[in-house]
Amino acid sequence: MSDYSYLDELESRSVYIIREAYWKYKNKLVILWSMGKDSTTLVHLARKAFFGKVPIPVIHIDTTFKFKQIYEFRDKYVKCWKLNLIITKNDMALKKDMSPKKGRFNCCTALKTEALKQVIEKYRLRALLVAIRRDEHSIRAKERYFSLRDKEFKWDYQNQPLEMWSEYYNTKEESGTHIRIHPLLHWSEIDIWRYIKKEKLPSVNLYFAKKRRRYRSIGCECCCQPIESSANSIDRIIEEIQNSRVSERSGRAQDKEKEYMMQKLRSLGYM
Amino acid sequence: MQDYLNIAVTGDVDSGKSTLIGRFLYDTGSIADAAIEEIKDVSQRITGDFEFAYLLDSFEEERKSKLTIETTQAFCKTKKGKRFIFIDVPGHQELLKNMLCGSSYADMAILVIDVQSTIEEQTKRHLSILKFLDIENIIVVLNKMDLVNFNEDVFRHTEERIAEFFKNIGIRYKYFIPVSARQGDNLIKKSKEMIWYKGLSLIEALNGSFKGLNSDVFRFPIQDIYNIDKEKVAVGKIISGKIRKGERIKILPLNRVNKVKRLKLFNQNKFIAKAPMSIGIVLDDMDGLKRGQIICKTKLPSVSREISAKIFCVNKLNPEEELRFRCVTQESSAQIINVNSIWDIATLEKKNSQDILDKTNIAEVVILTDIPVTTEKYKGFNSLGRFVLQNNDSEICAVGIII
Known part of the structure; x- marks a missing residue:
């Protein structure tokens, strides 16, 4: 029971932030959806905030290298939840055969960060709802709920604005800048799984073990490594995380390619 | 009973705050092996020694200069299922803003002193900020006992000195604990080096700090009005108390009484809702409702344009300037019409009240808002008792509490 009251509180704080974002940015706001467990939870929280009819478009930044299960999941729940989906790709880079073979840093930057830049420009977006969490990476632990990116997408992490009491956020912006809003910042990995269980949310089947392997974090097929695991249900995933000391993103190549790579990617505008 | 604690960890540069949290996380098994491997690697290149602080100080600049720049929050769960969220707040004077931000999320604080x-x-x-935010539950940790051979006399001497200091500035503390963050003494395990110490270890002291949620009066600041299925719904987060279908409520500052027709949640029928839920409320009359109004039950807050408050200046403040007053979802232009007194935050000495309101000053002021706002006296954690002031740039230039 106590767990559930805790989840209720996490949910309520996130819903409050989503509604604040919508009040402030209305149709200049989008949700980034990668179909992973976190951003799917974010979409669900938006459904809660707006009683089932999400007025905010949902953006999928498609690198074209995602698992096929991810695309299937996307197409199924776009219909099921009646979402307004915008798919965006960096066509220029793809035409020039951008892939991890040209270096992971370059690939992430071109197919994710640059693609995001293009869609922001196209729709003149002012704010993005992004499902990052503090416990994912020690760099992300230093984020604010409302976090400004400048024209070059840079994150000025040495001079972040004041946020108080989870009620007052920075909404200062200039033309060309955008705000990243992080409604799930205070959730941890295990909270997400407990919430998925409580709310009976669907998740991409890559998260569940087959032949003693499962993905703990999903993205592009070429840059994700499965972990050894026999967790083939949500309950067993929860149990596994509780007893594990392997980090969630340990299978994600871009996090550990080089020292401070995450910091560098993020300072260039990566999520 | 709340089953988690937000703990601000404060102290001077070099007092070992980040090391303390890092070691605590490590000893409770809250750190992923990959992070430990990474730290081993980086530590070796930078200092040669395993640095627990790097678990929190993750920016290149932070590790190289051994200085925490930005607030970090770290999660920790103990075997008994208790959750601690450590908020590592920077110690450097230029970064006071980050300290204020981090501390505002805290239920309690650990003060680390070398x-x-x-x-x-x-x-x-730091202590002035904790006092200002009314964070009363403070644990003092005397760190680096390993550097004084775990000597009891050194500990007692420092304890006495600091107790005296606390008394002078009028702040109480709950515990005094001698530790070595680097070696892990008295964090999770009782120290074998300090058998003279009969008090609690840090984890025992923290376990004794859980408390029930406070406040029971119903307060619901309207965040927005949505049109859902041709019906107007007032959405928001209940900041305290509970509400039932059919109950009579009062809308401030409209001063109107209405009945709750329906509580609205996604895919759920509820007849009762309580803090801190985010819900929708449909009243029997939805006319004239808008963001910034407060739905309340008995023990009504006051509605006024004149507010007496204590403010903490984040930036230099010009009393002539027009400001933006924000209290939860309420917003109004405002002006400081009277400065009664000003203190310096470090010395806590009074300044001349004619002086400018400088960065990091605390002042007792009277604020005049353009439109009536609903507020009540600050009692620790009540949202209607606290506010922020923004300047033209919509940057927060002061935080305040209602007195």
């Missing part, structure tokens, strides 16, 4: 050092201005500032 057992061999004196109390620096920085610690005084």
